[in-house]
Amino acid sequence: MTNIILQAQAAQGSGMGTIIMLVAMFGILYFFMIRPQQKRQKEIQKFQNELTEGTSVVTGGGIYGTVKSIDLTKNTVEVKIARDVVITVDRGSVFKDSANTPLQK
Incomplete structure (x- = not known):
């Protein structure tokens, strides 16, 4: 009990x-x-x-480059990834380049 x-x-x-x-x-x-x-x-x-022009960045897809221009109306960023090669990506897919690899001119 x-x-x-x-x-x-x-x-x-x-x-x-x-x-x-x-x-x-x-x-x-x-x-x-x-x-x-x-x-x-x-x-x-x-x-x-x-984000400012000239900043080293890496895109969400892993592409390293430098910011060439920023379009706030479309929320896009133009990134220079090589000589005479510029891609346009969404601003939300651009991240800080932790490796700080400078783009060769």
């Missing part, structure tokens, strides 16, 4: 422990995965908004 009472009390206590554990897991998930991703997205958005 006492065994049944002890099991019932243990079951009631474990419900609160489970809730605390879930809250702790969500907190860890937020601080280690969600928050850093949001910070990275803000940095990318800031870079794309402050």
Whole structure:
């Protein structure tokens, strides 16, 4: 009989422990995965908004080049990828060139 009472009390206590554990897991998930991703997205958005001519960039397709001109009305960027070769891409698909490879003239 006492065994049944002890099991019932243990079951009631474990419900609160489970809730605390879930809250702790969500907190860890937020601080280690969600928050850093949001910070990275803000940095990318800031870079794309402050884009200027002559900036070294890489497109979403992996093409390295230098910004030649920016058209804010169409939200596009002309990127010089080689001598006399200019491509037009969406401004949202242009990212910071982490390798900083200068375009040869």
